[in-house]
Amino acid sequence: MRSQPVRRRTVLRGLGLSALGLTAGGTLAGCGIPAAKQSADSCLSTDKSAEQKTLIFSNWPSYMDESDEKVNGQTVLPTLVEFEKRSGVKVTYTPDINDNAEFYAKIRDQLGACQPCGRDIIVLTDWMAARTVGLGWIQKLDHSKIPNVDKHLLKQLRAPGWDPNRDYSVPWQTGLTGIAYNAKFTKEVGSFADLLSRPDLKGKVTLLSEMPDTMSFMLKLTGADPAKFNDAAWSKALEKLQDYVGTGHIRRFTGNDYVQDLNAGNIVACEAWSGDVLALQADNPNIKFVVPEEGLAIWSDNMLVPNKASHKANAEALMNYYYDPEVAATLAAWVNYICPVEGAQQAMEKVDPELVDSPLIFPDSATLEKSTGFMALDTAKAKLYETDFNLAIGG
Amino acid sequence: MSALGHLSTPVTPEPVAARKGGRRRTAYLLLLPGGLWLILFFVVPLVSLVAASLYDPNGSIEAGFRMTWSFHNYVDAIADYAVPLGRSLWYSLLTTAFCLLLGFPLAYAIAFKAGRWKNLLLALVIAPFFTSFLIRTLSWKLLLGDNGFVVDALRTVHILGSDGRLLATTAAVVTGLTYNFLPFMVLPLYASLEKIDHRLIEAGSDLYASAFTTFRTVTFPLAMPGVVAGTLLTFIPAAGDYINAQLLGTPKQRMIGNDIQRLFAAGAYPTAAALSVTLMAAITVLVLFYVRRAGTEELV
Structure with a gap:
């Protein structure tokens, strides 16, 4: 006798269901993401700088001087070429960092598992640099190889809370967060209180989507110190922000792209970064940068050597080179951010005398005193605050 | 049993059976590459997404995430993000409706009335794809800009108030979505x-x-088969889109994709994953319901 043949569809369905059951029960339970914290003992890096004269350098866009003419269709980076000449180290330079959180997402799996991330120098803003240092992902620098840094680093930048001896980080550029406005469309905006409440600005202002920048000012507006605050102060500042979002006063939260909107007049005033505004001013004199009454937020973008990067000595040579005041002045004249190198102001006489007195490249100590940094956060706090901030800036 | 029966009654000619078996094997072999692809790039990520949505919500990248079967992640995520979730579905519904209204007459004209212009018109429908999605959306920013000619013209004829704007409104976001997904309908x-x-x-x-x-x-x-296929191809991607809301909207037009992206970057994996799964489930339910009602005999 013949048994009823089992239908193929039934078999497939059965297989599918049991596979699903197995996955659900077995695989899901086995899932999880291991802790990403490393230490100098758990993740050893070897330095091959002596044999390999190479260096892979990842940085932000428009953060390196470029010469006007191209050679073989390639943009020439004069100070970098000079470094290659002096040191004999071949540098692969990629401006592939657009956003701290985004770049972090790109490298965290490798660094969390003590794998190389393919770069010898990365450049991260204070709060993100603090996070990676806290996670033990960054190699300790040998200060005997960076004497220029020890000699010329601005006093105000020598001891940030998250790296008090600059053991792990060296500032690349420093910048200020303040207010920019387009004088063609509005009169001066002098403070964040004005920016966020003046009726003629409704729907025509943007804030930055970088949490520390925007929350620095919310904390200041609610009477707290962004460099040192507690959860209660945070909640109060967050509520303030929510109010402004709720009324529709704030048009958007942006990254660097506020530049185009401000230039086109879609927005008339915004929270802005000093270097962007200076660069924009060169083309459009109507764009103005204001030191808000609440003060400025100051931050640095820091060079870091991640774990497993195998050219640390070459990286240190580059750091040392960029702390030569003359080199620093050449760079600053092009990128327009605050130069963290003492003596660069004197050197600027030779590079571009017009910029010697630029308050946004060489701010006086009164401006710097009015500027505050943002408290360093551990990853758990950072996640909590980022999530809060995300909820607040959603409508 | 049946094998024995086969042996004792050699009625079925051997070659035919062999050919049949061979054919079946070929069929399975042909399924293999696609099947492997699906397992590797669909099943595995999906399982890992569902797993991530059930991790301990108090975990962090620093400490790692443990599987704690926290179904409560879903309750929290939906409570916190119900508004953008609903908004995403609403916007994509609007987008689909506008695409159908615009796309049907267009497709009808091309199919029945275009004559020798047919190929040219079809090429024109596809032409925007030669430029990146991002660039096309950014161009809308220029077009709808507060000081652009469109807004100026509308202000002159008093359709917009002297302070009215097009950019950074719901209209701009839905327009952008409609524009971007229209070819998928046509x-x-x-x-x-x-x-x-x-x-x-x-x-x-x-x-x-x-x-x-x-x-x-x-x-x-x-x-009808075209209507069903077109609405699905429009609705599903539009619900997950966040570029249009990001570039043409304000915080009040945020869609769920914007939130998922930010949560992911902030390291809040469980919430981000729970929202993704919720969106997927919501779309699947809506689509199943719709397909049942509309009928898809010719689709598959």
């Missing part, structure tokens, strides 16, 4: 309409049906 509609036997439409008028009745009872039902 192409399947065209494919369906093109196949329609003209004699059926002629038969309609032969039987004294008005043009509208013929359209309603003959053309439209025959174009």
Whole structure:
């Protein structure tokens, strides 16, 4: 006798269901993401700088001087070429960092598992640099190889809370967060209180989507110190922000792209970064940068050597080179951010005398005193605050 | 049993059986590459997404995430993000409706009235794809800008108030979505309409049906597979889109994709994953319901 043949569809369905059951029960339970914290003992890096004269350098866009003419269709980076000449180290330079959180997402799996991330120098803003240092992902620098840094680093930048001896980080550029406005469309905006409440600005202002920048000012507006605050102060500042979002006063939260909107007049005033505004001013004199009454937020973008990067000595040579005041002045004249190198102001006489007195490249100590940094956060706090901030800036 | 039976009664000629077995094996072999692809790039990520949505919400990248079967993640995520979630579905519904309203006449004209211009018109429908999605959306920013000519013109004729704007409004976001997904509506509609036997439409008028009745009872039902395919191809990607809301909207137009992206970057994996799964489930339920109602015999 013949048994009823089992239908193929039934078999497939059965297989599918049991596979699903197995996955659900077995695989899901086995899932999880291991802790990403490393230490100098758990993740050893070897330095091959002596044999390999190479260096892979990842940085932000428009953060390196470029010469006007191209050679073989390639943009020439004069100070970098000079470094290659002096040191004999071949540098692969990629401006592939657009956003701290985004770049972090790109490298965290490798660094969390003590794998190389393919770069010898990365450049991260204070709060993100603090996070990676806290996670033990960054190699300790040998200060005997960076004497220029020890000699010329601005006093105000020598001891940030998250790296008090600059053991792990060296500032690349420093910048200020303040207010920019387009004088063609509005009169001066002098403070964040004005920016966020003046009726003629409704729907025509943007804030930055970088949490520390925007929350620095919310904390200041609610009477707290962004460099040192507690959860209660945070909640109060967050509520303030929510109010402004709720009324529709704030048009958007942006990254660097506020530049185009401000230039086109879609927005008339915004929270802005000093270097962007200076660069924009060169083309459009109507764009103005204001030191808000609440003060400025100051931050640095820091060079870091991640774990497993195998050219640390070459990286240190580059750091040392960029702390030569003359080199620093050449760079600053092009990128327009605050130069963290003492003596660069004197050197600027030779590079571009017009910029010697630029308050946004060489701010006086009164401006710097009015500027505050943002408290360093551990990853758990950072996640909590980022999530809060995300909820607040959603409508 | 049956194997023994086969041996004792050699009725079935051997070669045929062999050929049948071979054919079956070929069929499975042909399924293999696609199946492997699906397992690697669909099943594995999906399982890992569902797993991530059940991790301990108090975990962090620093400490790692443990599987704690925290179904509560879903409750929290939906409570916190119900508004953008609903907004995403609402916007994509609007987008689909506008695409259908704009796309049907266009596809109809190309299929029935375009004559020798047919290929050119089809090429024009596809032409925007030669530019990146991002660039096309950014160009809308220029077009709709507060000091652009469109807004100026609308202000002059008092459709917009002197302080009115187009950019950073719901209208801008839905317009952007409609524009970006229109070709996905037009192409399947065209494919369906093109196949329609003209004699059926002629038969309609032969039987004294008005043009509208013929359209309603003959053309439209025959174009149904295209309508279903087009609406699905528009609705599903539009619900997950966040570029249009990001570039053309304000915080009040945020869609769920914006939130998922930010949560992911902030390291809040469980919430981000729970929201993704919720969105997927919501779309699946809506689509299943819709497909059941509309019928898809010709689709699959």
